[in-house]
Amino acid sequence: MGFLDKEFTDGNIVVAKAEDLLNWARLSSLWQVSFGLACCAIEMMATSASHYDFDRFGVIPRPSPRQADIIIISGTVTLKMATRIKRLYEQMPDPKYIISMGSCSNCGGPYWEHGYHVLKGVDRVIPVDVYVPGCPPRPEALLEGLLKLQEKIRNESMIKKTA
Amino acid sequence: MLTEFGKAFIFILMAIIFVIGIVYFAKLIRPARPTHEKLKTYECGENPEGSPWIKFNIRFYVVALIFLIFDVEVVLLIPWALVYKDFGLTGFLIGGIFLVLLGLGMAYEWRKGDLQWEKPKVLPPSFNKTKGAPKVEKELVEV
Numbered sequence: 001m002g003f004l005d006k007e008f009t010d011g012n013i014v015v016a017k018a019e020d021l022l023n024w025a026r027l028s029s030l031w032q033v034s035f036g037l038a039c040c041a042i043e044m045m046a047t048s049a050s051h052y053d054f055d056r057f058g059v060i061p062r063p064s065p066r067q068a069d070i071i072i073i074s075g076t077v078t079l080k081m082a083t084r085i086k087r088l089y090e091q092m093p094d095p096k097y098i099i100s101m102g103s104c105s106n107c108g109g110p111y112w113e114h115g116y117h118v119l120k121g122v123d124r125v126i127p128v129d130v131y132v133p134g135c136p137p138r139p140e141a142l143l144e145g146l147l148k149l150q151e152k153i154r155n156e157s158m159i160k161k162t163a
Numbered sequence: 164m165l166t167e168f169g170k171a172f173i174f175i176l177m178a179i180i181f182v183i184g185i186v187y188f189a190k191l192i193r194p195a196r197p198t199h200e201k202l203k204t205y206e207c208g209e210n211p212e213g214s215p216w217i218k219f220n221i222r223f224y225v226v227a228l229i230f231l232i233f234d235v236e237v238v239l240l241i242p243w244a245l246v247y248k249d250f251g252l253t254g255f256l257i258g259g260i261f262l263v264l265l266g267l268g269m270a271y272e273w274r275k276g277d278l279q280w281e282k283p284k285v286l287p288p289s290f291n292k293t294k295g296a297p298k299v300e301k302e303l304v305e306v
Contacts, residue, residue, distance in 0.1 A: 003191055003192040003193075004192055004193060005194045005195065005196070064205055065205065066205060084207075084209070085208070087200060087203075087208045088208050090198065090200035090201055091200060091203065091205060093194075093201070094194045095194065
């Protein structure tokens with residue numbers, strides 16, 4: 001069992017500093033699964049490209065969930081895809097984070113009422129950390145979502161475990 | 164006193180110790196939460212099916228072998244090309260003999276037809292108008 005799997009009971013200065021260091025390390029290199037579902041993925045690619053430069057926040061697309069920290073659910077989650085997403089999420093190493101990007105993966109979006117094949121929100125299969133609204137969201141919106149996620153990771157605690 | 168090889172040996176030793184130390188340190192602190200799903204083979208989210216120990220076509224073996232020959236050739240020729248002027252005619256002749264040997268090997272491959280990627284003959288499906296349903300003939304050679 002690893003040192004990081006332990007739950008610390010008292011928050012002394014060593015734990016606090018180690019926690020700051022770990023959180024900083026985690027939030028500065030959020031490698032994402034290169035995984036796109038629909039038109040939101042185009043915006044995600046635009047965010048990765050030079051104009052918006054996802055890399056300056058340490059987000060690098062990885063070809064395998066084994067090497068990834070976050071998964072950006074970018075687009076319509078069909079029922080068929082939902083089981084695959086679930087497995088990809090399960091195969092990522094802990095700690096792992098999820099950004100749900102766009103209305104479709106937030107809540108079903110335009111397929112909310114009559115989309116017989118669409119999952120009404122990806123949070124029905126995996127726990128989402130940050131929801132980015134929009135149809136599709138602009139790259140700025142995705143960047144804002146990432147900043148929110150970084151804020152969340154920065155406030156994580158080794159005493160009260162969340163991930 | 165350390166020889167030059169001794170210094171290189173210390174470098175190699177340090178590299179090995181460093182790698183072992185880092186891997187062990189990472190094992191000490193990292194979260195380890197293996198699950199059934201996590202330990203499964205990664206197949207882009209699909210169910211892994213069948214054994215990966217399948218038979219490869221023998222043609223790949225020939226290509227790999229030929230590649231190896233040229234690979235070794237490049238590895239040996241680049242240092243030779245850098246220094247052959249210092250060795251005069253002898254160095255040039257040695258390199259030339261090496262090249263001739265490999266050239267003979269290549270001529271042999273060429274003659275044997277190993278550079279040819281033999282494509283299987285696939286017959287286009289033929290349609291029989293009188294019987295209605297399109298009839299697809301069985302391929303003669305498996306692809």
